[in-house]
Amino acid sequence: MISYIFWFLSFTAVFSALATILSKNPVHSVLYIIVTFFSIAGHYFLLNAQFLAAVHIIVYAGAIMVLFLYVIMMLNLNRLEKEKTQNWMKLLSVVSAGLLMLVMVSAVGRASLMAGAGQPDETMGLTQALGQVLYRDYLLPFELSSILFLSAMVGAVYLSKKEPTTPPL
Amino acid sequence: MGTHTELIPGITVEHYLWLSVALFCLGVFGILFRRNAIIMFMCVELMLNAVNLMLVAFSRYYGQTDAQVFVFFIMVVAAAEVAVGLAILMMLYRNMHTTDTDVLNKLKW
Numbered sequence: 001m002i003s004y005i006f007w008f009l010s011f012t013a014v015f016s017a018l019a020t021i022l023s024k025n026p027v028h029s030v031l032y033i034i035v036t037f038f039s040i041a042g043h044y045f046l047l048n049a050q051f052l053a054a055v056h057i058i059v060y061a062g063a064i065m066v067l068f069l070y071v072i073m074m075l076n077l078n079r080l081e082k083e084k085t086q087n088w089m090k091l092l093s094v095v096s097a098g099l100l101m102l103v104m105v106s107a108v109g110r111a112s113l114m115a116g117a118g119q120p121d122e123t124m125g126l127t128q129a130l131g132q133v134l135y136r137d138y139l140l141p142f143e144l145s146s147i148l149f150l151s152a153m154v155g156a157v158y159l160s161k162k163e164p165t166t167p168p169l
Numbered sequence: 170m171g172t173h174t175e176l177i178p179g180i181t182v183e184h185y186l187w188l189s190v191a192l193f194c195l196g197v198f199g200i201l202f203r204r205n206a207i208i209m210f211m212c213v214e215l216m217l218n219a220v221n222l223m224l225v226a227f228s229r230y231y232g233q234t235d236a237q238v239f240v241f242f243i244m245v246v247a248a249a250e251v252a253v254g255l256a257i258l259m260m261l262y263r264n265m266h267t268t269d270t271d272v273l274n275k276l277k278w
Contacts, residue, residue, distance in 0.1 A: 002177050002178055002179065002180075003177070003178065003179030003180050006177070006179075006180045006184065010184075010188050013188070013192060014188075014191055014192065014195065017192060017195045017196075017199075017215055018195060020199065020208075020211060020212075020215070021195065021198065021199035021202060021203060021208070021212065026205065026207055026208060029208055029211060030211070033211050033214070033215065036192075036215065036218070037218065040218050040221075040222055043185075043188075043222055043225075044222075044225055046177055046180075047176065047177070047185075047225050047226060047228075047229045048229065049225050049228070049229070049237055051237075052225060052237055052240055052241070055241065055244060056221075056244070059244050059247075059248055060214070060218075060244075060247075063248065064214065064247065064248060064251050067251060067252070067255055068207065068210070068211065068251075068255070071207065071255050071258065071259060072207060074259075075259070075262050075268070077205075077207065077268065090202060092201075093198060093201030093202045094198070094202070096201060097194055097195075097197050097198035097201055097202075100194055100197055101190070101191075101194040104190045104193070104194065105187075105190060108183070108186050108187065108190055111186075113182065113183075113230075116182070116230040116231055116232070121232055124228070124229070124232065124234055124237075125228075125229075125234075125237060129234055130234060130237055130238065130241075133234045133235065133237075133238055134238055134241065137235070137238075138238050138242075141242060145242060145245045145246075148245065148246070148249055149245070149248075149249055151249075152248075152249035152250075152252050152253050153252065155252075155253045155256065156252045156253055156255075156256040157256075159253070159256035159257055159259070159260050160256045160259050160260060162263075
């Protein structure tokens with residue numbers, strides 16, 4: 001029963017990722033990639049990582065994709081001019097992505113995994129266990145990431161400031 | 170592929186490996202295929218998510234919580250990247266009136 005949920009979520013993720021790439025309208029791309037993110041969150045639930053699933057939905061579907069949608073609508077890109085990609089470029093992209101896929105599939109197919117932990121700990125992905133690891137073992141990276149956010153915020157504000165002296169290129 | 174690698178009934182860690190390989194390659198394909206910088210950004214997010222999924226699967230496989238903390242930090246970096254990247258795109262659009270990466274080639278060569 002639970003393996004059917006896995007297959008359903010996997011096919012949803014792969015097909016909506018493909019639809020993201022192939023759809024002409026960027027707004028449709030954003031909506032399809034939100035479907036992908038929700039199915040990945042479903043995978044996190046299946047793997048018993050509830051905290052990550054919640055954070056994934058909040059951060060990706062709630063913040064990042066809203067930012068994308070906001071920029072697309074602000075720049076009015078939803079009636080996009082046609083991309084002038086030549087056909088040989090498209091063919092080359094298909095071929096090179098296929099070659100990468102081939103390399104990865106053969107590498108993964110030959111990989112021999114070490115034995116796992118056996119019966120997994122069910123409380124591992126819960127907020128309490130994750131919070132203890134985060135605040136005990138990874139306290140310094142956690143604090144450094146706040147500095148990263150601060151610098152990203154300063155950079156974003158500085159970059160999107162209007163500069164009236166610059167002539168249009 | 171034995172039963173000792175099962176994460177949830179009927180699904181082994183290899184299944185998750187194949188899924189994240191597929192998603193990662195789709196992200197690479199999208200970056201090569203599309204010329205719109207916003208779609209290319211979304212494909213970068215897709216690749217980051219493929220890696221996150223693999224980390225979570227291995228975290229359950231080995232019974233280690235640390236990988237889930239790494240996923241948390243990857244999400245942090247992704248959020249910062251999107252904030253700065255979309256600001257750069259806004260500025261580019263304001264100056265060049267396009268997000269097509271075939272036009273934005275001043276730094277090429």
